[in-house]
Amino acid sequence: MLFFDAHLDLSLNALAYNRDLRCSVAEIRQAEHGMTDLKGRGRGTVAFPEMRSTGIGLCVATQIAGCMKPPGPVAAWNSPQQAWASTRGQIAWYQAMEDDGQLRQIRDGDALETHLTQWEHDPQNTPIGYLLSLEGADSLRTLDDLHTSHQEGLRALGPAHYGIGRYALGHDCDGPLPAIGVELLKEMDQLDMILDVTHLSEPSFWQAIDLYQGPIWASHHNCRALVDDPRQLSDEQILALIQRNAVIGVAFDVWMVVPGWQRGLTTHEDLPSAHLTDLARHVDHICQLAGNCRHVGIGTDLDGGYGNEQTPADLDTISDLTNFMKRLQDAGYGQSDLDAISHGNFLQFLRTAW
Numbered sequence: 001m002l003f004f005d006a007h008l009d010l011s012l013n014a015l016a017y018n019r020d021l022r023c024s025v026a027e028i029r030q031a032e033h034g035m036t037d038l039k040g041r042g043r044g045t046v047a048f049p050e051m052r053s054t055g056i057g058l059c060v061a062t063q064i065a066g067c068m069k070p071p072g073p074v075a076a077w078n079s080p081q082q083a084w085a086s087t088r089g090q091i092a093w094y095q096a097m098e099d100d101g102q103l104r105q106i107r108d109g110d111a112l113e114t115h116l117t118q119w120e121h122d123p124q125n126t127p128i129g130y131l132l133s134l135e136g137a138d139s140l141r142t143l144d145d146l147h148t149s150h151q152e153g154l155r156a157l158g159p160a161h162y163g164i165g166r167y168a169l170g171h172d173c174d175g176p177l178p179a180i181g182v183e184l185l186k187e188m189d190q191l192d193m194i195l196d197v198t199h200l201s202e203p204s205f206w207q208a209i210d211l212y213q214g215p216i217w218a219s220h221h222n223c224r225a226l227v228d229d230p231r232q233l234s235d236e237q238i239l240a241l242i243q244r245n246a247v248i249g250v251a252f253d254v255w256m257v258v259p260g261w262q263r264g265l266t267t268h269e270d271l272p273s274a275h276l277t278d279l280a281r282h283v284d285h286i287c288q289l290a291g292n293c294r295h296v297g298i299g300t301d302l303d304g305g306y307g308n309e310q311t312p313a314d315l316d317t318i319s320d321l322t323n324f325m326k327r328l329q330d331a332g333y334g335q336s337d338l339d340a341i342s343h344g345n346f347l348q349f350l351r352t353a354w
Contacts, residue, residue: 043307136161249299
């Protein structure tokens with residue numbers, strides 16, 4: 001089965017965690033044995049060999065470098081100039097992985113179809129396709145940088161991350177877009193970019209939905225009806241996204257999957273019932289609201305600043321996406337539904353957008 005993962009922080013892991021993603025997950029874990037400088041050390045879940053063997057032929061790969069307040073533990077800088085420089089390094093890493101035959105950037109519909117044909121015929125020797133996205137817009141010194149990034153292949157952008165950003169407020173804040181955020185959306189519209197509403201504060205979400213005329217998705221989000229937190233999408237937000245023909249990628253971060261999980265405190269011994277079956281309920285909730293399976297996909301956010309200490313108990317590495325499909329099958333989803341959720345919905349989204 002082909003998988004399309006709509007959110008992987010690959011360059012963050014390569015440059016902030018100093019992980020050589022060409023190595024296996026087991027090799028990376030062994031190299032980090034005993035390290036405690038960052039959350040998730042020695043418990044990573046993502047590497048190119050596991051992605052390829054699992055069938056992850058396409059992903060949305062991020063650049064991330066913010067100036068938000070309060071700052072996070074990684075990818076947080078004191079000036080836009082520093083953040084911009086960080087994204088320059090991330091671009092250089094993606095290009096190095098292309099030169100090494102590991103990755104292939106997908107910029108348009110023709111490249112997408114060519115890649116899919118090659119992957120179907122020889123998945124083990126075809127580079128993993130990636131669509132470049134920017135998570136949080138803080139690194140854009142001015143809107144001129146948006147045009148530079150678009151020329152480099154940036155095709156999706158989420159204006160917010162955590163906290164108070166330069167262009168938008170994160171989900172943990174309350175308020176509308178600043179004037180520069182509105183200008184950002186106008187420029188993105190002119191460039192026919194994809195707006196990622198993930199992490200937007202709720203007032204900013206509704207403002208963005210109203211202002212933006214181009215394609216919209218939510219790359220890594222779960223349902224507030226099942227886990228009551230502002231990071232999640234309310235039913236009203238999900239219905240609004242369905243109206244815009246969006247696709248929502250469900251995230252594998254366990255505190256977004258089951259209620260009661262406190263990051264950094266709760267362990268699987270405390271909540272042993274947190275499993276992939278619980279994440280399947282989020283998929284089902286979106287499908288029930290939509291009345292079909294066309295608006296949900298996968299946006300794992302695996303290794304997005306955490307490791308398997310903060311994933312469902314039955315997920316050890318990204319290879320367990322296949323087990324997630326089995327959970328959905330057990331819940332009554334047929335093969336056509338599984339194909340849509342694993343890759344078809346996001347592919348159709350891109351074909352329509354491009």
